[in-house]
Amino acid sequence: MAELGAGSLLLGDPAFNYQEAELNERLKRLYPAVNEDETPLPRSWSPKDKYSYIGLSQNNLRVHYKGHGKNHKDAASVRATHPIPAACGIYYFEVKIVSKGLDFLSSLLPLSPIPGWDKHSYGYHGDDGHSFCSSGTGQPYGPTFTTGDVIGCCVNLINNTCFYTKNGISLGVAFTDLPPNLYPTVGLQTPGEIVDANFGQQPFVFDIEDYMSEWRAKIHGMIARFPIGERLGEWQAVLQNMVSTYLVHHGYCATATAFARATETLIQEDQTSIKNRQRIQKLVLAGRVGEAIEATQQLYPGLLEHNPNLLFMLKCRQFVEMVNGTDSEVRCFSIRSPKSQDSYPGSPSLSPRHGATNPNLHSAGKGNTPSHLPIHLPSVDSEMEIEAEHYTNGVAENPSARIMNGTYKHQEILQAQDISLEDSCASRQLCGGNQAATERMIQFGRELQGLNEQLCREYGKNVTHKKMLQDAFSLLAYSDPWNCPVGQQLDPMQRENICSALNSAILESQNLPKQPPLMLALGQATECVQLMARVRSGSCSFARVDNFLH
């Protein structure tokens, strides 16, 4: 490292920022399960937790010895800023010996003069190659090391062992039954000794990711081969129930019936109820929130009255859809004749693709082709056809949207039909470009404002509502609402939240579970894995729920 120049260590230095970015990226890749808000990763040596004989430089990554170094009493050590989080599963760091004479390297709990000599401390010493475990007498362990060598330390938090590496070669297990909360540490004893740490700032010499991949495969294998023994039938029933309830929850009536028939199971909810919910959902997802509200009020009287918050959310959405030109209150002003009530422009299956993880898709939606607008399907029984061909069996493809509908691989279909979409251009304008519609929208906005004030009087101030209303009204401040900072709201994907909230509310009112058991199980599994991290079970890092959602 030749960066001795004055400015090179300033925070504003581009090289430094670049290194910081690389570090963040590498740590994220190596330890995806670690929640750094709860358990930060070690990123440098701690200027607080060190002996006075220890000097730090180069962003607290370089350690040098400045004591007398006459005997073991002059030994000094420094530890990292944070202990190794259990959620790492497998943790690794390296130290390069810059200047000869280094004796000690370790990962240890308390701050002790020489790593490995005190209780709960562990070390590998360069002068004799011995390993030290909580005592002053070492065991023959590995080769000696000296200037130019890169020594690595890997802590396996799954089986609580540790091994060291020398120049990229694993030296084999050094310790077993390690306690939790170990800190990366180095100890020095000779004047002039210098070591540089690599907590992920640079690529490691040892291929730690390959080692991790072996453990990931091991743990996945363990899960896949988990013995269920006699309970095979029991499991099958549970799984069938999960699938069935999921289908029913989202109102996939025909599929659910077919599934129940095939598996000889029963559906708790009756057909009409499912179909009603399905109809309301379709309306919301098609952006016809006004009609959805009407239908809800008609089919489930009293529901919205008892849920003023939900009603407010729906109305807000309705306002947004008016801006979008999709709500029927503005659609009826459109030049074209309104579509008949029966041929819903979209079924739940045509809800837009969840693009949260795919920014390109997003911008495309707001771009020239309004690919997320209602689509008229040529077939009358569109619902079944789409289901049969394009459903991926109700399993959410994108974890971020898993409480909502499944995601469907119908991109190609959407695009194919876009081309023939007649009103594609018209809908790019506010309220479909109709003057009367715009006036209706303004009026609706006033009513909405009134509703908000009324709710405030009855239930007190509600910050969420205020924010929602503000966001919705902000759309009007821009000449092109689709391409403005709050334009996100117009994305049809945003309909899904409110749709699922409404669906849950209806189910709850019918004394049915407001969430399908499949989602509960998924949520529980996710929660469980997070809990494992807290109780220091390292295998959690390789048993992430999203690894199993495809």
Add this chain to the structure above:
Amino acid sequence: MQEVTATSRHYVDRLFHPDPQKVLQGVIDMKNAVIGNNKQKANLIVLGAVPRLLYLLQQGLSSSELRTECVVVLGSLAMGTENNIKSLVDCHIIPALLQGLVCPDLVFIEACLRCLRTVFISPVTPVQLLYTDPTVIPHLMSLLSRSPRTQDYITQIFSHCCKSPEHQTVLFNHGAIQNIAPMLISLSYKVRMQALKCFSVLAYENTQVSMTLVNVLVDGDLLSQVFVRMLQRNLPIEMQLTAAKCLTYMCRAGAIRTDDRCIVLKTLPCLVRMCSKERLLEERVEGAETLAYLMEPDVELQRIASVTDHLVAMLADYFKYPSSVSAITDIKRLDHDLKHAHELRQAAFKLYASLGSNDEDIRKKITETENMMDRIVSGLSESSIKVRLAAVRCLHSLSRSVQQLRTSFHDHAVWKPLMKLLQNAPDEVLVMASSTLCNLLLEFSPSKEPILESGVVELLCSLTQSDSPALRVNGIWALMNMAFQADQKVKGEIVRALGTEQLFRLLSDPDTNVLMKTLGLLRNLLSTRPHIDQIMSSHGKQIMQAVTLILEGEHSIEVKEQTLCILANIADGNTAKELIMTNDDILQKIKYYMGHSNAKLQLAATFCISNLIWNEEGSCQERQDKLRELGFVDILHKLTQALDPNLCERAKTAMQHYLA
């Protein structure tokens, strides 16, 4: 039994029905009847179903469906016992199936290949049958592109039928590498795996293949990179191990440097992992053997391996089979352990041998491993020849250590089992054992004494008469070590046992190594004045003759130097001197070599003269005069101006003798 045969006969009878449709149905029924039923298979073969099926298969009138079904039944029969395979091969199934590959119908081709695969992977099938018709290999190569199935079967056939360098060359010359390389990135794991296996077989000890492999690109990546990716730890062990083998063979052939990252950081650690307790016994054997082979010639790799994942300690576990637990609890496991116990032990010995072949610290580490010396000692007398050979290899490797010879070798009396091993063993073992013995006979080895007393001389002398140059070298080498600073009795015994006739035969041995060690033996015999005089008095004439012959012959500098040194020793004797002084021919030769362009030869010749003029007793004056007459003084004068400091010094000392 009768009944079973009756139903079987019915199946065979139906193959002879005049209606082709009935025959087809008969073959299909037969197919369903034989699946997984070894008894039924044997019955059908005995009843002559095979020739009829082959007839139907080759009959031009048969429908392609019938022909395919026939092959499927034959394939099913081949899946049975080894006897089934023998019967099928005896019925000439191989040419018939190979002929079938010419047909355009892919389904039929695949059925033929599947059946051929099953036949060829059996150890009872002579692999040569694949190579008898020279058109077969090119045709198989052309079929590789037809489907993933043809790829799978054909590469399996190649892998099992490539057993010699000639086979490798045939496959190589027909474009095996270019044809198979793209399969390494096939979507099918099976195909990738079989292609990889095929490469490991092709590259084994084959420089031509290995050198070609390094330059092959697969989808833009070098083949070595593709292999390295296959070493990834999350992939199946079989794939990791086979990819490591490919890289090992390429490295040993010189196609990849031993300090290449892909060897040091990938291949070697992968092979070490294969030796771990978590792996299956078969994998541990293969891993250890491959690793031993990889690092055999490279001390740096040996050093790295010796510190990787506690390898030296890990190998100690190879000796713990069958384990005491398995014997009691699980008969099946015991059987499995027993089967692999020999293989494990020999693999561990091989790996230890390779690890310890150069580095003293590693040897120390090995001998300090629990019960290591005891294990070697008992390994030397095991019934399995493979284990004995590996054990003696290991012992040989460790015997290069002075320290070990002085300590552990002596403490464990390894010479005893070693001597026993030498009495009656195949050449392969004898070479290693005698080579080890050479080291045990070094003068500082405490084992030297007891070995001498055990009457080893006769044995070593008999080795010098062997047809194998390696054994002759080891025999004479051991005698040479034995004669070093030995007492008169031992020397006499060596000369007597070897006999001058044999000694001279060895001096004209075509192998330079043998010649060198024989000269070394002579030199060791001719040391210390009384010994020189005694031996020269009894064998002087012959020795002088031999020396003359060698100095006149076409030999390397080293040989001539050694010979001149013998002369110098002779010149050091009291009475022996005269044998040179009276031999003008020899004196002329010494003079010639003093003026030679090679300083080493000049030095040796000068030594000789220096010894001759050495004045100790009265008789030196006469010799000095004669030598002056012959012009040696002038030469010595010239040599005092020589550039080589040793030579210059030696000449000056000789001149001082004159002056004295």
